Amino acid sequence: MAQSLSKLTRDDIVARLADLLSAGQIVTDEEQLKLASVDRFKKYQSVHGIFDGPLPAAIVNARSTEDVSKVLAFADEHRINVVARTGRTGTEGGLETAVEDTVVLDGSGLDGILSVDAENMQATVQCGVPLQVLEDRLRERGLTTGHSPQSKPLAQYGGLVSTRSIGQFSTLYGAIEDMVVGLEAVFPDGSVTRIKNVPRRAAGPDIRHIVIGNEGALCYITEVTVRIFKYQPENNEFHGFLVDDMTTGIKVIREVVTNGFKPSVVRVYSPEDARQHFAHFYKDKVVVVFVAEGPKGLVRATSEEIERVAGQYPHEKVDPALIENWFDHLNWGVDKIEAEKQVMLAKAELGYTTEVSVDWSRTVELYENVIRRIRAEFPAADDLVMLGAHSSHSYQTGTNLYFVYDYKINCEPREEIEKYHIPLNAIIVEEALKAGGSMVHHHGIGKYRAPWTTREHGSAYAILAKLKETFDPNGIMNKGTIFPMDTHA
Ligand SMILES: Cc1cc2nc3c(=O)[nH]c(=O)nc-3n(C[C@H](O)[C@H](O)[C@H](O)COP(=O)(O)OP(=O)(O)OC[C@H]3O[C@@H](n4cnc5c(N)ncnc54)[C@H](O)[C@@H]3O)c2cc1C
Structure with missing residues (x-):
């Protein structure tokens, strides 16, 4: 110990x-x-x-x-x-x-909404404000955070910023790092730092990024100022398509995104993953989902492009109402987490995920390599009840893959992590790194991907190590997180 x-x-x-x-x-x-x-x-x-x-x-x-x-x-x-x-x-x-x-x-307990500035389109909150609370407050004024991770009802601003979280509408609004205007943080020596709120600056490197994503391993975030946006749900348009394979699905989303359109939601589900979300209509196919959001004219133009691109490939359309309904029930509150625990106890079955990112040109290859390797090498493959993936956040240069795996637990509860999660996670992380991608797209490194932090960063790890040595010289901040246990004090 x-x-x-x-x-x-x-x-x-x-x-x-x-x-x-x-x-x-x-x-x-x-x-x-x-x-x-x-x-x-x-x-x-x-x-x-x-x-x-x-x-x-x-x-x-x-x-x-x-x-x-x-x-x-x-x-x-x-x-x-x-x-x-x-x-x-x-x-x-x-x-x-x-x-x-x-x-x-x-x-x-630091749960105050300190200001909502609708002229300069920013809100300042303390670190303990739940995202849902700020979102509800903004909606009363026709505004939105634009941030919608599935944990929105529970996650709070300190954690959201410190893990580089991302939400379902990221293609339009960006991830948390695109939203943070300025912040306040406390370093281990007790000094308080305030990074001021400006629209942009060229005053040296962007020091916000030393704090964003630090996972409590460098400093403690106490206050955050984020951008806010107009909320215009009346203009939303939903799209769903069934296509033959992952290659087609990834081609469709790549074309829409790289042609310069910004639907808020851009997703592709493998058939196995689609089964758990869209059982009543997926027909054993790959499911492609888009939501166009924002001013009416932009929404129309975006929807026309989505229809045009999907129209180039054999596909079947999904009723948009089914997609809208699915979104309305996607987030996780305390009730869903409790229900998950009950299922775990009753069925000895567990679902887990590992999310990575990769260039467009290697996305399908990464997906196929992971599935093939798990099926061939994972010793407890017979216990898998589901293995699939989806892409849910896309960029000009590539996308993420969110691998999802459910398994029956045929061992003592304390052996579960070693027998199932660790080897499955390792295969996905290794394949992502081999494909030149990132081993972690949005959950943070935590302690369980820290063994790969040096491989993830390569020669740039020296920069990360210097940050730790400089800001946490005594190594008291969240030992084992981001940095493996045996390094840095
Ligand atoms: C059901 C479910 C769905 C999820 N969906 C998403 C999703 O869609 N997108 C996504 O990005 N993530 C998702 N997550 C992961 C998680 O919600 C995010 O990582 C979230 O940002 C964590 O926020 P939190 O307030 O719960 O942080 P915590 O769990 O309290 O902490 C998470 C990490 O941040 C550090 N930390 C917390 N507060 C501070 C602080 N004030 N200063 C410095 N460090 C701090 C902690 O030490 C820890 O390392 C999901 C998780 C669950 C359980």
Whole structure:
């Protein structure tokens, strides 16, 4: 088991935290500490009540930037590992407390919407504001965040920014890194940094990107200013097509996107993946989905292009109402997560995902290589009940592939990760890297893709390593996340 980084005892840490903040902000209840020691990566074990990793010393509920600053400065002085958390929907082990006596610094109480500026089209929120809350507030004024990850009801701004999250309407609005105007963050020495809000600047490298995507491994995000957009759902047009194969589906979306059109949604589902989303109409085919959104004239022009491009290939049209209905039920709240746990317990079955990105020219090859390798090499292939993929975010130069795999669990709950998820994830990551792509498109590296961080970045890893050495010289920020456990202090 990984040792504590600190020389202070667990009791000392708790006592000193209580001196720094008010006692009500420090949680040491064992059940809470167990739940705080994992994220969804260990979901099968944890629904069986197994928490065999190091438990944190305490959860600290921050109420202000000053609280965050005090806790980080104390942790840095005494070499105490700190795991930042907000909405707790992370999927890659980023919330896992990898060493003994970690402090989990919870920002969900920093939940103020500080301003909505409809003239300069930006909103400023504290890190604990759930995306859904800001979205609902904006909708009252005919505005939208444009950000819609499936975890929208639960995920909060600190986590959304720190994992480089992306939403379903990304082709039009971009991902979180395109939305962040400025932000406030606290570094391990307790210093508070404010990156100001400007439309653009050429004042040296874009330092927002040191903070965005840092996964709590460099600094703590306390406040974020994001772009906001006009909300015009009355103009939305939905499109669905059944085509023969992935090659055709990828050709269709590539042509629409690279011809300069920006539908908000651009998706292609392999037949296996389509079965779980569109069982009543997919007919064992590849499903292509588009949504055109925005001002009426642009929506019409975009829809005409979508129809023209799809019309070049043999296809069958799907009733747009079916696509619209599907979107209305895509997001995950607490109820769906609870239902998933019940299915896990009742059926000993689990679904997981690994998302990567790759150039257009190698997308289908990557898809085929992964499916072929898993079928041929994965020792528990007979336990797979579903293996498929979809592309859900596209760019001028390429797209993402979101591999989805469900399996029956024929082992003890604590062996599930080793037997199933780790080997499946490894094949997908390796094939993405071989194809010249990225091993992670939007969930973050967490702890479970950290073994490949150096391969992902190649010679550019030196830049990442310098950031860690500079901003977290004592290695107290989320040990094992992004950077493998044995590196950097
Ligand atoms: C059902 C489901 C659907 C999902 N769908 C999507 C999707 O469509 N698109 C997508 O991109 N992701 C998706 N995710 C992944 C997840 O929702 C995102 O990564 C989200 O951005 C995490 O936000 P959170 O507030 O829950 O962060 P948490 O889970 O609390 O934390 C995630 C990571 O961010 C760090 N962190 C948290 N707060 C801070 C902070 N204030 N400062 C610094 N670091 C911090 C944590 O240490 C951890 O490493 C999904 C997850 C689930 C469970």
